[in-house]
Amino acid sequence: MNKTSKIISQVRSEGRKALLETEAKTICAEYDIPVTAFKLAKNEKEAVEFAGQIGFPVVLKIVSPDIIHKSDAGGVMVNLKNAAEVRGAYGKVLENAKKYDAAAEIVGVLVQEMAPQSTEVIVGAIKDLQFGQTLMFGLGGIFVELLKDVTFRIAPITREEAEEMIKEVKAYPLLTGYRNTLQADIDAIVTILVNTSKLVMDYPEIKELDLNPIMAYEKGAKTVDARIILE
Numbered sequence: 001m002n003k004t005s006k007i008i009s010q011v012r013s014e015g016r017k018a019l020l021e022t023e024a025k026t027i028c029a030e031y032d033i034p035v036t037a038f039k040l041a042k043n044e045k046e047a048v049e050f051a052g053q054i055g056f057p058v059v060l061k062i063v064s065p066d067i068i069h070k071s072d073a074g075g076v077m078v079n080l081k082n083a084a085e086v087r088g089a090y091g092k093v094l095e096n097a098k099k100y101d102a103a104a105e106i107v108g109v110l111v112q113e114m115a116p117q118s119t120e121v122i123v124g125a126i127k128d129l130q131f132g133q134t135l136m137f138g139l140g141g142i143f144v145e146l147l148k149d150v151t152f153r154i155a156p157i158t159r160e161e162a163e164e165m166i167k168e169v170k171a172y173p174l175l176t177g178y179r180n181t182l183q184a185d186i187d188a189i190v191t192i193l194v195n196t197s198k199l200v201m202d203y204p205e206i207k208e209l210d211l212n213p214i215m216a217y218e219k220g221a222k223t224v225d226a227r228i229i230l231e
């Protein structure tokens with residue numbers, strides 16, 4: 001678990017509490033939580049080069065310790081299909097970030113694999129004052145934000161408990177091939193929940209964790225955005 005400890009102490013030494021998406025996803029990957037392939041570009045030429053390596057279409061995202069909600073800042077551009085689109089988006093993402101916060105420190109632009117659209121789920125963890133590390137599960141979009149259709153368990157959780165969490169939400173039928181929805185790989189989501197549980201138990205200094213969204217597929221699942229906040 002070397003990378004995780006190194007990243008957390010580095011973030012602390014810089015006096016930061018919020019990890020960058022690159023840092024959060026590196027930690028996730030170390031805990032076998034599947035994430036989109038990504039590379040941090042420092043200039044436009046690198047962005048185009050990395051896009052070619054990752055394979056089109058790609059997504060470009062602003063990486064800044066001062067911008068936590070990237071899309072609010074116009075810092076996310078999806079479905080870039082060729083080098084010309086990547087060049088255009090590179091400038092746009094930086095320009096939007098400057099408009100949003102002229103003083104924002106820019107680390108670079110993240111080039112990542114575009115995960116195909118699918119049913120979105122959310123896995124979270126919060127450190128409750130009384131109960132300690134607590135895991136959350138819900139379906140993406142309106143289900144969590146509007147309907148508060150979520151379920152919680154105190155960590156650590158077993159695979160059985162993770163499965164219960166998934167089956168407990170009202171929107172669960174949307175993961176079972178109901179009508180024209182796909183039959184999601186529940187086992188892959190269980191693994192993400194259990195590995196997230198392990199991560200927050202290993203690192204009690206994690207105050208909040210948010211894998212939002214995770215694309216759930218018929219085979220496997222992929223974390224598209226990861227946020228980790230330290231105490």
Ligand code: ADP
Nearest residue numbers: 036059068069070071072076113114115224225
């Ligand atoms: P933030 O939550 O900081 O605004 P996200 O990284 O979640 O930024 O990006 C916003 C939205 O863009 C996501 O909810 C998702 O719908 C889409 N998105 C982001 N990255 C990808 C990706 N790699 N593949 C597919 N869709 C993506």
Ligand code: MG
Nearest residue numbers: 212213225226
């Ligand atoms: Mg997000």
